[in-house]
Amino acid sequence: MASVNIHRQDNQPVYVLHTYPFKETSLVVELFAHGFGRVATTAKGARRPRSAMRGMLQSFQPLIATWSGKLELKTLHSLDWGGGLLLLKxxxxxxxxxxxxxxxxxxxxxxxxxxxxxxxxxxxxxxxxxxxxxxxxxxxxxxxxxxLGYAIPLHQDVSHEQIVETESY
CATH class of the missing domain: 1.20.5 (Single alpha-helices involved in coiled-coils or other helix-helix interfaces)
Incomplete structure (x- = not known):
């Protein structure tokens, strides 16, 4: 029997973009990961009161994540704090x-x-x-x-005059 190749990513810098319920005790966690872009993961048991991940699934905090899977929805294995705490108010x-x-x-x-x-x-x-x-x-x-490849050309104004950095438009 051939071994299944599970694509595992260890200790990657991430931010949590969004979470939503999945099944009874799990969450789908949308991550923004350095080198991987937007990654959808499941945090199994994360909605349980004693879950180790529950308190870490906060937006805007630099985190370190480990996940695996070969389909679009990966499994999130661990999260650790990745830096200073950011407080947005x-x-x-x-x-x-x-x-x-x-x-x-x-x-x-x-x-x-x-x-x-x-x-x-x-x-x-x-x-x-x-x-x-x-x-x-x-x-x-x-x-x-x-x-995304949709850059706005900022070289000329509407009159086709060259943009001057010191001017207000």
């Missing part, structure tokens, strides 16, 4: 949920975007500082469009 929290929603809706599963992962991480830190939320969101949206 008020309007910044809503902005963070907006970023997660953009990634969930626009990124195809398992399409790696390393540069976008790094930019997402940096954007969360800026949001946690509470500085200039609107500009931070617009920059992330632009970066996301660039990563």
């Amino acid at each position: 008020g309007e910044a929290l809503m902005c963070g949920f907006y970023l997660n929603e953009l990634l969930l809706r626009l990124l195809p599963r398992e399409d790696p975007h390393e540069a976008l992962f790094e930019y997402y991480s940096a954007t969360l830190k800026i949001l946690a500082s509470g500085e200039d939320l609107a500009t931070t969101l617009r920059r992330f949206e632009l970066k996301l469009l660039q990563e």
Whole structure:
């Protein structure tokens, strides 16, 4: 009998984008993983009161994850804290949920975007500082469009004049 090749990824940096119930005690956990993009996993037993993963499945926190599986829905085996705790409050929290929603809706599963992962991480830190939320969101949206191949050409204005960096448009 041939051995089944289970694709296992150990200790990968991730962020939780979204969770939702799966069966009686499990959760589907949508991860944004460095080098793997958006990955759908099941956290078995994560809804149980004594689950080790239950308290770690929080958005906006840098985590280290291990998962395996060869189908689209992988099995999440472990989560560990991956860095400092980020606290998003008020309007910044809503902005963070907006970023997660953009990634969930626009990124195809398992399409790696390393540069976008790094930019997402940096954007969360800026949001946690509470500085200039609107500009931070617009920059992330632009970066996301660039990563997806839909970059807006910002070389000329509507009159076909060259864009001047010091001007306001």
